[in-house]
Amino acid sequence: MNRTNAIARLSTKEPWDLIVIGGGATGLGIAVDAATRGYRTALLEKNDFAHGTSSRSTKLIHGGIRYLKQGNFALVRHSLRERSRLQRNAPDLVAPLGFIIPVYSWTEKYFYGAGLKLYDLLARGSQPFSSQILNRAETLDRLPALKAEGLTGGVLYADAQFDDARLALRLAQTATQAGAVVVNYFPVTGLLKADGKISGISAIDAETGTRFELCARAVINATGIFSDHVRQLDEPGATARLSPSQGAHVVLPREFLPGTHALMIPQTSDGRVLFAIPWQDRVLLGTTDTPVAVATDEPRTFPEEIDFLLKHAGGYLTRAPNKSDILSTFAGQRPLVRSGNALTTASISREHTISIAASGLLTIAGGKWTTYREMAEDAVDRIALVTRLAQHPCRTADFPLIDRSAKRARATDESLLHPSLPIFASDVVHAARHEMARTVEDVLSRRTRCLYLDARAAAAIAALVAELLATELNRNNAWIAQQIAAFRLLATQHLPQGY
Numbered sequence: 043m044n045r046t047n048a049i050a051r052l053s054t055k056e057p058w059d060l061i062v063i064g065g066g067a068t069g070l071g072i073a074v075d076a077a078t079r080g081y082r083t084a085l086l087e088k089n090d091f092a093h094g095t096s097s098r099s100t101k102l103i104h105g106g107i108r109y110l111k112q113g114n115f116a117l118v119r120h121s122l123r124e125r126s127r128l129q130r131n132a133p134d135l136v137a138p139l140g141f142i143i144p145v146y147s148w149t150e151k152y153f154y155g156a157g158l159k160l161y162d163l164l165a166r167g168s169q170p171f172s173s174q175i176l177n178r179a180e181t182l183d184r185l186p187a188l189k190a191e192g193l194t195g196g197v198l199y200a201d202a203q204f205d206d207a208r209l210a211l212r213l214a215q216t217a218t219q220a221g222a223v224v225v226n227y228f229p230v231t232g233l234l235k236a237d238g239k240i241s242g243i244s245a246i247d248a249e250t251g252t253r254f255e256l257c258a259r260a261v262i263n264a265t266g267i268f269s270d271h272v273r274q275l276d277e278p279g280a281t282a283r284l285s286p287s288q289g290a291h292v293v294l295p296r297e298f299l300p301g302t303h304a305l306m307i308p309q310t311s312d313g314r315v316l317f318a319i320p321w322q323d324r325v326l327l328g329t330t331d332t333p334v335a336v337a338t339d340e341p342r343t344f345p346e347e348i349d350f351l352l353k354h355a356g357g358y359l360t361r362a363p364n365k366s367d368i369l370s371t372f373a374g375q376r377p378l379v380r381s382g383n384a385l386t387t388a389s390i391s392r393e394h395t396i397s398i399a400a401s402g403l404l405t406i407a408g409g410k411w412t413t414y415r416e417m418a419e420d421a422v423d424r425i426a427l428v429t430r431l432a433q434h435p436c437r438t439a440d441f442p443l444i445d446r447s448a449k450r451a452r453a454t455d456e457s458l459l460h461p462s463l464p465i466f467a468s469d470v471v472h473a474a475r476h477e478m479a480r481t482v483e484d485v486l487s488r489r490t491r492c493l494y495l496d497a498r499a500a501a502a503i504a505a506l507v508a509e510l511l512a513t514e515l516n517r518n519n520a521w522i523a524q525q526i527a528a529f530r531l532l533a534t535q536h537l538p539q540g541y
C-alpha cells in the first residue's frame with residue numbers, strides 16, 4: 043500500500059462505481075466486498091485506518107454471551123457463523139480462546155452450563171471445543187489467579203480473539219490487492235449532487251491541503267459514530283439517530299492473570315459483562331458502557347471507568363490491581379443506533395442498520411467487528427440495487443485475507459527498540475514503506491500495539507520512531523519535534539491521571 047500511488051489513482055477523471063467514506067471495520071469490509079465483486083472502489087479515511095472504534099474494541103470475535111442472555115439468538119448464530127469464516131479466512135489474525143465463567147453455587151453452574159450448551163448448538167459444529175462444566179480444582183488449575191473463596195467450579199467455553207487494528211490493515215491490503223484505492227488522512231468534507239442525487243464527494247488530502255472532487259455512481263457513509271455528521275452533509279438538519287456509548291479497557295501486566303484462559307464475569311453488580319483476557323502477554327480488562335453526549339475522535343477513559351474495572355477485577359483476582367499497576371487504558375465509542383424505548387445503551391441493539399436517503403446516500407451503522415463481513419455484503423447488495431450497478435455476487439465468505447505485501451526484512455542480530463515492547467526498527471520501516479503509516483501514532487498505536495501494551499514505554503521510544511519515520515517519509519526536524527510532542531501527550535492520556 044503506497045499513499046502517493048493511491049492519490050495519483052484518485053486524481054484520474056474516470057468516475058468511481060463506489061466511494062466509501064470511513065476506514066474502520068465497516069468501511070474497509072465494504073471496500074473488500076465491492077472490489078472483489080469487480081466494482082471500481084475508493085475508500086477515504088479522515089484519520090488513519092481503524093483510528094476510530096475499530097482499534098479500540100475488546101478484541102473478541104464472538105457470538106456474544108450477552109446477546110444470548112437477551113434472547114437474541116439470531117445475532118448470536120450469525121456472529122458465530124462469521125467467527126468461523128474469519129478463522130478460516132484470516133487464521134494468522136484470529137485465534138480460538140477458552141473462557142471460564144466462575145460459579146459460586148450449583149444453580150449458577152447449571153444455569154451457565156445450559157446456556158453455553160445452547161451457544162455450542164448455535165455454533166453448528168464450528169466450536170473449537172465443546173463447553174464443559176469444571177469442578178473447583180479444574181477451574182483453579184486453568185485460572186490460578188482466581189480467588190478460591192466460595193468458588194464451586196466454572197463453565198468453560200470457546201470463542202476467539204484477534205488484533206483489531208491489524209485485521210483492519212489486512213482488509214485495507216486485501217481491498218488494495220483487489221483493485222480498490224484506499225487512502226488515510228483524507229477527510230470527506232462534502233457531497234456532490236446532480237438533480238438531487240449523489241454524484242460524488244469533495245475531500246481534502248490532509249497532508250498537503252489539496253482539495254479533490256471525485257465523481258461516483260454510489261457513495262456509502264460508513265463513518266461509525268460520525269455517521270450523523272455525514273448524513274447532515276446530505277440533508278442539513280437531519281435528526282441524529284446515533285446514541286454513542288463509551289466502553290473502556292485497562293491493560294495490566296500478565297501476572298494478574300497467568301494461564302491460558304480468559305475470565306468472563308457475566309454479571310457485575312450493575313449488570314455489565316466483565317472480561318479479563320490474556321492479550322499479547324498482557325491482561326486486558328474491559329469493559330464499561332457509559333452513555334456519552336458527543337462523539338469524539340480520541341475518547342479518554344473516565345476515572346470512574348478505571349475505578350469500576352479495578353474494583354470488579356479485584357473482587358475475583360487473588361491480587362487486586364490498583365492504578366499504579368496500569369500499563370495503559372483505552373476507550374472506544376459504540377455507534378449504537380437508537381431504537382424506540384431502549385432505556386440504557388447496554389440494551390440498544392448491536393445489530394447494524396442500513397438507511398438509504400432520497401439522494402441515494404447509503405448509511406450503515408451499528409453492528410460489531412465480528413459481523414463486519416456480513417454487514418458489508420448487505421450494504422453492497424443494497425447499493426448495487428439502488429444505483430443500478432451491474433449485479434455481481436458477493437465473494438467474501440471464502441475469500442482468504444492474505445498479506446501479500448513485501449515481507450519484513452529483519453537482521454538476525456536486530457534488537458528491540460525497548461525491552462518491554464515487541465517492536466524493532468525494521469517494523470517502523472516496513473510500516474512506512476508497505477502499510478501506509480504516516481505518523482508515530484500510526485506505528486505505535488495501530489501497526490504495532492505498543493501504546494496499548496505499555497503507554498510509558500511507548501512514549502520512551504517516540505523519538506526513535508519519529509527519526510526512523512522521518513527518514514522514510516522525507517520529513518524535517520520540525521516534523522520530528524511535533525510528532526514526539528503529540529505522541530507523548532497522547533501517551534499520558536492513556537494513563538490514569540497523575541500516573
Ligand SMILES: Cc1cc2nc3c(=O)[nH]c(=O)nc-3n(C[C@H](O)[C@H](O)[C@H](O)COP(=O)(O)OP(=O)(O)OC[C@H]3O[C@@H](n4cnc5c(N)ncnc54)[C@H](O)[C@@H]3O)c2cc1C
Nearest residue numbers: 064066067068088094095096099100102230266289411412
Ligand atoms: C468498547 C468497545 C468494545 C468492542 N468490542 C468488540 C468486540 O470485542 N468484538 C466485536 O465484534 N465488536 C466489538 N465492538 C464493536 C466494534 O468495535 C464496532 O462495531 C466497529 O469497530 C465499528 O466500526 P465502524 O467502521 O462502523 O466505525 P469506526 O471504527 O469508528 O470507523 C469509522 C471511521 O470513519 C472515519 N470518518 C469519520 N468521518 C469521516 C469523514 N468525514 N471522512 C472520512 N472518514 C471519516 C473515522 O475516522 C473512523 O475511522 C466494540 C465496540 C466498543 C466501543
